[in-house]
Amino acid sequence: MINSSLRRRTHLVQSFSVVFLYCGNSGSEGDLQGVMDQRKRKRMQSNRESARRSRMRKQKHLDDLTAQIAHLQKDNGQILTNITVTTQNYLSVEAENSVLRARMAELTQSLDYLNGVLASLN
Template identity: 55%
Template sequence: MDCSSGISSISSGLQNSASEEELMDQRKRKRMISNRESARRSRLRKRKQLDDLITQASHLMKENQEILIGFNASTQHCLNVEAENAILRTQVAELRCQIQSLNEIVSFLSAGNGGFPAE
């Protein structure tokens, strides 16, 4: 009897050892599956972040282009206004000269005999 109970306990110990090993393998597989799923989610998050950054960069480049177009239009308008102002200043100077000439003629005519030589 002693011998059979010793074999029985060895057999039981082997079964327990096999069960523990099977349980450890099962936990290892479960952890590996969990890690793979976590890595997959991480890759998806990174891909979404990259897509979001690409979309944002595209939007900012478009906005920059619109601002640049507006800036160029404003610059051109400013140059046009400056050119028009230069023309108007020249016209003002010419008109002042004409007014001065006309005032001199009026003064000359008012000062004397109507501007005609005396006879």
């Protein structure tokens, strides 16, 4: 609110200074209108350039976000592949552990039997 008011006052002061400058020099109204038109054209051109820069920044931001999406999608694909491989390895090791536990139980039972036979022989 304050900035807007200050800008309007500044613009008015600038406009009045141009008016007083040309009125004091006894210039014609046409000259004054020409100066005002020139200032308006300059301001419009400045606004166009500002809008163009804003569009360029927006496009660059959009391009950056698009590149980031592609990078994150690639990372996600690699992570999913790693999860799949790790899960397969885990299941394979778990199956091997089950076989080894069963074999250990068999060998323990055989050892117990043989220890019993040896004990009965002594």
